[in-house]
Amino acid sequence: AVLGCQIGVEMSYIPGQPVTAVVQRVEIHKLRQGENLILGFSIGGGIDQDPSQNPFSEDKTDKGIYVTRVSEGGPAEIAGLQIGDKIMQVNGWDMTMVTHDQARKRLTKRSEEVVRLLVTRQSLQKAVQQSMLS
Amino acid sequence: RDRRDRHRSKSRDGSRGDKSVTIQAPGEPLLDNESTRGDERDDNWGETTTVVTGTSEHSISHDDLTRIAKDMEDSVPLDCSRHLGVAAGTTLALLSFLTPLAFLLLPPLLWREELEPCGTACEGLFISVAFKLLILLLGSWALFFRRPKASLPRVFVLRALLMVLVFLLVVSYWLFYGVRILDARERSYQGVVQFAVSLVDALLFVHYLAVVLLELRQLQPQFTLKVVRSTDGASRFYNVGHLSIQRVAVWILEKYYHDFPVYNPALLNLPKSVLAKKVSGFKVYSLGEENSTNNSTGQSRAVIAAAARRRDNSHNEYYYEEAEHERRVRKRRARLVVAVEEAFTHIKRLQEEEQKNPREVMDPREAAQAIFASMARAMQKYLRTTKQQPYHTMESILQHLEFCITHDMTPKAFLERYLAAGPTIQYHKERWLAKQWTLVSEEPVTNGLKDGIVFLLKRQDFSLVVSTKKVPFFKLSEEFVDPKSHKFVMRLQSETSV
Numbered sequence: 001a002v003l004g005c006q007i008g009v010e011m012s013y014i015p016g017q018p019v020t021a022v023v024q025r026v027e028i029h030k031l032r033q034g035e036n037l038i039l040g041f042s043i044g045g046g047i048d049q050d051p052s053q054n055p056f057s058e059d060k061t062d063k064g065i066y067v068t069r070v071s072e073g074g075p076a077e078i079a080g081l082q083i084g085d086k087i088m089q090v091n092g093w094d095m096t097m098v099t100h101d102q103a104r105k106r107l108t109k110r111s112e113e114v115v116r117l118l119v120t121r122q123s124l125q126k127a128v129q130q131s132m133l134s
Numbered sequence: 135r136d137r138r139d140r141h142r143s144k145s146r147d148g149s150r151g152d153k154s155v156t157i158q159a160p161g162e163p164l165l166d167n168e169s170t171r172g173d174e175r176d177d178n179w180g181e182t183t184t185v186v187t188g189t190s191e192h193s194i195s196h197d198d199l200t201r202i203a204k205d206m207e208d209s210v211p212l213d214c215s216r217h218l219g220v221a222a223g224t225t226l227a228l229l230s231f232l233t234p235l236a237f238l239l240l241p242p243l244l245w246r247e248e249l250e251p252c253g254t255a256c257e258g259l260f261i262s263v264a265f266k267l268l269i270l271l272l273g274s275w276a277l278f279f280r281r282p283k284a285s286l287p288r289v290f291v292l293r294a295l296l297m298v299l300v301f302l303l304v305v306s307y308w309l310f311y312g313v314r315i316l317d318a319r320e321r322s323y324q325g326v327v328q329f330a331v332s333l334v335d336a337l338l339f340v341h342y343l344a345v346v347l348l349e350l351r352q353l354q355p356q357f358t359l360k361v362v363r364s365t366d367g368a369s370r371f372y373n374v375g376h377l378s379i380q381r382v383a384v385w386i387l388e389k390y391y392h393d394f395p396v397y398n399p400a401l402l403n404l405p406k407s408v409l410a411k412k413v414s415g416f417k418v419y420s421l422g423e424e425n426s427t428n429n430s431t432g433q434s435r436a437v438i439a440a441a442a443r444r445r446d447n448s449h450n451e452y453y454y455e456e457a458e459h460e461r462r463v464r465k466r467r468a469r470l471v472v473a474v475e476e477a478f479t480h481i482k483r484l485q486e487e488e489q490k491n492p493r494e495v496m497d498p499r500e501a502a503q504a505i506f507a508s509m510a511r512a513m514q515k516y517l518r519t520t521k522q523q524p525y526h527t528m529e530s531i532l533q534h535l536e537f538c539i540t541h542d543m544t545p546k547a548f549l550e551r552y553l554a555a556g557p558t559i560q561y562h563k564e565r566w567l568a569k570q571w572t573l574v575s576e577e578p579v580t581n582g583l584k585d586g587i588v589f590l591l592k593r594q595d596f597s598l599v600v601s602t603k604k605v606p607f608f609k610l611s612e613e614f615v616d617p618k619s620h621k622f623v624m625r626l627q628s629e630t631s632v
Binding site for chain 1: 630631
């Protein structure tokens, strides 16, 4: 479960406990390329994957979905998605406890032209903490 | 048959007036085409044409034809050639069996005084001769003395070869015996006995050759045969080894009787309601001096093409008719199954310990008759719907019921015979087991099977089309898999681009 924009809490993953994180809204308009709608980034991770291989996660037991690559000039880059972001929600659907394939499916629904993501990143957390301290 | 008669009268009327050719759509029996052609020729009846038409006084219907053919089958004259072959074989066998005994007995009978006595070696040889002859006798009995399954159209080449071989062997031995032993009055009896033993050995080896040629060679599958029944397309695949075409034909017939569902002529045609609409409404008149025979093919082709272009909805009717028939069969089948189940609950086997009034105790026949009445109607209706009623008389059903009751079979086991069309051999012997089959082949029938050979086994009503294909040569290669090489990993961090 994700509790919106709560600040001041470290992002940590305790199994069974609700996750709290600082999130940013990213709205991506899909680009039509031939028959497909593309978003212009790659994802990695999932509950069926090996979390220790994830280069972007702080906690190596985190099985969430991370952005591993953002293509140049693509819709994701334009919308402000950055490499290493953890995707928490897509259009209201949770992405913290999904398999890799489920995550892919939720992002590539043919009926949706716009996806609204809730993403979190290290720098966000630090920025908020700094602003709190100062 | 009614349709044929009606058509005949129609064409007869037409010939009196104008020249009319009514073209029937394909599917009508061939006899109608011939009667049509006969009417055309009525106008130039100066020609001598022999055509079987319905206009002759003695018209034979289809049933008469079948009855005549069956009579001809049953009264086939005794096959002299077959008996000749059997007689030749038996005399040869007797001759070859008695020859060693003759070889052994003649010297003591003819010149006992001059014969050297022979000791233990001879006794050993006598025993071996006795046992070898016994083995030969048993082997020949096992291999050759069997009721022949079929009478083949041509001589059985391999068996004839073997008989010739045995004949030559025995004759040459007699020749040598006559010259070297009888004329020369051979004194050493041991030599004579060894001579006789060598003949018995040679006969045993010929018997071995017979086993290999007649029985073993055909066992390893070399060809795959596809057997298709021409009337309804029922087909099976079989594997055979090296055989001549006529022997393959016999083998296939044996398999046919227990593999193929019985031939049911009633199930062949499309239901009448579908076919009736197909009769073309076209009538073609040829006027003037044209040669009618030349144009008839052109006209018929034009008519058929026009009929094909017309929008044809008969497939629709066929579909619905089929669906309706399915439903009807299933309903009747359900009623039958229920009726039989209920009927079987009315009787039970009398246990030894139970004591019952002797008037109440029934034997299987009576028990069958007692419960038959309750299922008879449902059974009759079901058989009529599935067009099986010619195969099952009431007597046969009662007998089967008696059989099932005697052997404690369940209603389902009783019904197995009626719910599906069984193989031909299951039904009443005299009616359905034909004896006369015709082998139609382009190759001589004593040739061995080869890839691509096609031949027919014809009966009156249908034929079996057999096509041969060689079993392919398999190139088998091996691949070694180390049992320790089976290792697996988790699918890690797959990256998917969206």
